[in-house]
Amino acid sequence: MKTPISSLGKVAFVDHLTANTQANGDDAAIISRGATLELIAPMIYLEGIHFDLIYVPLKHLGYKAVVRALSNIYAMNGKPEYITVAIGLSARFAIEDAQEIYAGINAAAKNYNIQVIAGDTTASITGLAISITAIGKVAPKKITRRNTAKPTDLICLSGKLGAAYMGLKILEREKRALEGNSGVQPQLTGYEHILEKQLRPEAPLAVVNALAQAKIIPTAMIDITAGLNSAVLNLCHRSNVGARVMIDRLAIDSQMSKVAKELNLDPLVAILNGGDDYQLLFTVPANLHKEVEIFADIIGYITEPEEGANLITPDGNMATLSSPDFAAVNND
């Protein structure tokens, strides 16, 4: 009898798989290099799971793959320096298509001032696969990990969430409308902001710079790629703490919320269980309240582990935070 992977959440599954390895459960692996720490973060990006080539321009895809990879280095408070790229291309791709992907990769490399130092390119019979490993550095006293949040720490968020998810919903709607109607043009006007957040997001460099300028080293940090809940639960799980997140502290992206109404969706679902935000969630000691709120939103605080991870609704009720990534972990 075999056990379906879906019976475990992603986090428990990965913990289980990597139990006999030296993987640390963080955004990036850490290697000591003299006075500095080297950070290495692998990332695999697959057609059909992470992107749909029907509506993602290849150049944007290359750009976004780099953003996804760099995001893991920024989450450790690090500075990315290099990426390696491995791509599997199916036969329907032409040389010009592969060049478009690389144009996006090179544009992101230029914007974030990193070097593309190695590439493996191969055929694929299944679909497009892009694997990017980001390599960066951080001073030992500056590194931020997932497992070091402490009760009473403030929970801070680097930006608004949910726009990328809502952009995806618009793209999916237009894809359905086009199916079997080759003459129809997609209706994308008026959705530019949320579409840009979905198709060509930026990595959270600004908040890492703001932290450095304010001379603040978070007690813990994690990137938000699968919604707020998954990030909070991950931090709580790794740090063995609980959390309270106040819903009325979550800043709402106005176009996101407008489109949510149009699509009859709950904007809170986009924030809590959406994805592709590439913002950072971090914790700081409570006395840094004023310094942090200049460049980040304080959305809650860390509690003792027994309290679990909870949402506080505007009327003061408490609801357990949940995420498919934590199907099993969250039940213990």
Next chain:
Amino acid sequence: MKTPISSLGKVAFVDHLTANTQANGDDAAIISRGATLELIAPMIYLEGIHFDLIYVPLKHLGYKAVVRALSNIYAMNGKPEYITVAIGLSARFAIEDAQEIYAGINAAAKNYNIQVIAGDTTASITGLAISITAIGKVAPKKITRRNTAKPTDLICLSGKLGAAYMGLKILEREKRALEGNSGVQPQLTGYEHILEKQLRPEAPLAVVNALAQAKIIPTAMIDITAGLNSAVLNLCHRSNVGARVMIDRLAIDSQMSKVAKELNLDPLVAILNGGDDYQLLFTVPANLHKEVEIFADIIGYITEPEEGANLITPDGNMATLSSPDFAAVNND
């Protein structure tokens, strides 16, 4: 009008794609770290292209993926220290299947004394995708690259080629025999050696150790993953030299040659255009002839670029070396 990727050979295509990057055309990227060089080699391994799950046990697959990745570090005369792993798993996989892959990865890590320091695991709707990035080190005076072979250098080979390719041919034959005949057992007895070379190859650590012990630093080195021709042409292309490879100097694996006869195949094709050998091709100055032949086969020598890359047949005739990886490069 778009240009099919097949109109360029793999090497010209990758050169073209990475023209605006800092990729060096070597087996691994090189980063300077104080007194030592760090080597980083990405590798992507895809179902349907690189392996067929019908006949590859998952544990062996994990092992072989690590061997493929480490091979790139050994080819630079380096010592691998770490790997990162990113896996895309389709829904048909159970937790036990993923554990089998990781058991193979961990077994290889143990054998080659490396650490598995990070993992990204995701769903896949297409097929199994494994991306492993190997990280290693080498002293600056010991590093071997692809672009530094010199005319009159001897061309040396770390072991016999073609057995893995012939193992694949047996597996393919048995797969065809089984199709539509679920009661039939595959006939694999007597083929153990070539099957092991295909399913559970080892990385070329022995030759790197032998070079160190003999205090020989090759003038250039490359790993052989797609047959001898591809490796020789790659070395010639990067080093801007020609080559003469003497066919009668190529050691023949006896089981490989026996099975070639059984399957009506030319054993030379397996050696020249097979794959999955994970041996190293390297060049040394001609005066090291005696020292090298203790642990490697001397199969030819480097020439001026005008002479091109050629095979010398036992009767003294010359034939141009060719490989699909060099469809275009070889024509100039």
